[in-house]
Amino acid sequence: VSCAKRAKTPNSELLFLPFRVLLAELEAHQDAWPFLSPVKLKSVPGYRKVIKKPMDFFTIKEKLINNMYLNQENFIIDVNLVFDNCQKFNEDDSEIGQAGHRMKRFFDKRWTELLRKQ
Numbered sequence: 001v002s003c004a005k006r007a008k009t010p011n012s013e014l015l016f017l018p019f020r021v022l023l024a025e026l027e028a029h030q031d032a033w034p035f036l037s038p039v040k041l042k043s044v045p046g047y048r049k050v051i052k053k054p055m056d057f058f059t060i061k062e063k064l065i066n067n068m069y070l071n072q073e074n075f076i077i078d079v080n081l082v083f084d085n086c087q088k089f090n091e092d093d094s095e096i097g098q099a100g101h102r103m104k105r106f107f108d109k110r111w112t113e114l115l116r117k118q
């Protein structure tokens, strides 16, 4: 995913290291399976219509690697988009809905721990 929105500043690895670490933890989580790659719009009826801005962990990783996040905010916005989309499309008591709630709780916890360190 290379695109025009590349960040102007040189890719200061150090600045984005916490995001890469955090993203790796999200991807390794046992409940990450619904979010690892883009939802297949052709095989999930209604998804394209209901979810205006699909997002997933693989796409976020691509954007990180291509230095497309200008600041912390944009990274957080995309991660939260994954969980908000999930809550919008899936019942809370569904398999994927439950996985989304668990992943969001895990992310919020790790994000605060990471921030408190700084």
Ligand SMILES: Cn1cc(C(=O)NCCN)ccc1=O
Residues within 6 Å of the ligand: 033, 034, 035, 039, 040, 044, 085, 086, 089, 090, 096
């Ligand atoms: C996040 N999410 C994922 C799926 C899905 O089918 N993922 C493929 C898992 N292999 C369907 C709806 C949804 O909201």
